[in-house]
Amino acid sequence: MTAADFTNLHLQYKSTQAEGEVPAVIEHDFADGRMVDHYYVTPSPAFWQDEGVAQLDAVAGISFLQQAPGEPWKIAVHEPAMIREVVFDFAEEEFQKMLADSGVTLPG
Template structure:
């Protein structure tokens, strides 16, 4: 998977899920601890055509999970049956590029501005 396989990443806060979007959680480290944030993302056709994804009965969510010591992130894909899970490695550079492509700064990281309640 690459950054181009995930587009339109945006916070779920005050957002509605658009057609083609999947709920995604990002569990990440920041200077004061660990945080989980909830987003929507649009997976590419390449994602849906992946041999590990095709046999799933349906995708209910995706988790981007930061690993310690700079190891590649894990992408966990949950199936509707809750009995099948698919994992992919996602290099740090690709994860950061995905964020940059959607103009997202994770909460707890420098530059983050909380969404307005307006």
């Protein structure tokens, strides 16, 4: 996955989910601990065509999960029952590009 696979990232707070958007969370570290922020994100057509994603019955949400320093982020794509998921590596550079492209600065 690359930054181009996710566009229109914006906070859920005081927002309405638009057509084509999926609820997303970003779980990230900051100076005093770990934080979870809620967003909406628009996945690209290539995202939906990925073999793993296409095998899910539906997508209820996407989690962007920060890993240990130097490790790539994980992207977990969840179906509504949260029984099955698809997990991708997401390079730090691509994650930062996704944030920059959407004008998002993580709190904390």
